[in-house]
Amino acid sequence: MATVKDTHNSIKAALAAVYPEPEAGAMAQQVLEHVLQKTRLELSLMRDQELSAAATTATAPLVERLLQHEPLQYVLGIAHFYGLELAVDERVLIPRPETEELVHLILQEHQGRKHLNILDIGTGSGCIPIALAANLQEAQVYGMDISEGALAVARANAEKYQVRVSWLLQDIFEPVQHLPPQSLDIITSNPPYVLESEKELMRQNVLAYEPHLALFVPDEDALKYYRRITEVGQTLLKKGGKLYFEINERYGNGVKELLLQAGYSHAEVLKDLFGKERMVRAVL
Incomplete structure (x- = not known):
């Protein structure tokens, strides 16, 4: 039987055909952590232990999916976001670090405030509203999406952490239902913003597996979601929201x-940790 160390090395060697180092090694580590349900430290302490036949069998299909360029988060079924471990699959975008920065900005500016009314538009996995609900006391949080599949993922994630989020199945280009005018303190959105012409610049695993509905906008109307959400904000936000x-x-x-x-x-346009302009904050 192969040891944990041997298995790690064999997975890394297989993935090296598709992924560069150190990415292949990091992915091999995460596959083993997932299959064995161990932390990095625990794995390092058991590196000379033999892997069970069941664990060995379980790693094979995961590695095969990775070799097909399927994103690691979909293969493992989880993505880490702002201290949360969220379920993800091909119905939702994989949460990105820059979205964590958006959440952090909002929490910094509103920490200590209670009873905030918050709407996230295009919620996907629910990462933004769930993180906000988990960190803001007694907030009333809504997550809106046009995709029933996305909202099913988001609901499951909210239930896991027992946070209260109300989910709205809604096309943002239709009149918004269930929310009274001037009722919201905050609106957040990470809408589709990748131009159709930028497809050829994107990694193949994103194009092949992540939902295009949540990614792309037509080149001739790149700001369509921002324009519409700006209009929605004028109606739904309180003065000063x-x-x-x-x-x-x-x-x-x-x-x-x-x-x-x-x-x-x-x-105001705000920069991320890498100095790129990735956020805009506005006050009504």
Whole structure:
């Protein structure tokens, strides 16, 4: 029987045909942590132990899926986001680190406030509303999506952490149901913002597996979601309420101007940890 160390090395060698180092080694580590349900430290302490036949059998299909360029998060069925371990599959986008930064910004600006009313538009896995609900006291949080499949994933994630989020199956381009005018303190959105013409620049595993509905916008109307959500915010936000967008870095000034022209009192483009313009915050 192969040891944990041997199995790690064999998985890494197989993945090296598709992924560069150190990515192949990191993925091999995560596969073993997932199959054995052990932490990195626990695995290192048992590196010379023999792997059970069941565990060995369980790793094979995971490695095979990775060799087909399927994203690791889908293969393992989980993505880590702001201290949460969320279920993900091909019905939802994989949460990204820059979205964690958006959540962190919102929490920094509203920590200690109670009874906030918050809407996340295009919620996907529910990562944004669940993280906000878990960290803001007594907030009333809504997550909206056009996809029933996405909302099924989001509901399961909310139930896992026993946070209260109300889910709305809704096309944002239709009149918004169930939310009264001027009832919200915060609207958040990480809408589709990748141009159709940028497809050829994207990694194959994103194109082949992640939902295009949540990724792409037509080149001729790149700001369509921002424009519509700006309008929705004018109706649903309280005076002084805030709107937070994640953006394609090339859209910063365009989104800012759109908000100011619509009548928001303030709009600001913010940079992520890598110095890229990836967020816009506006005040009604």
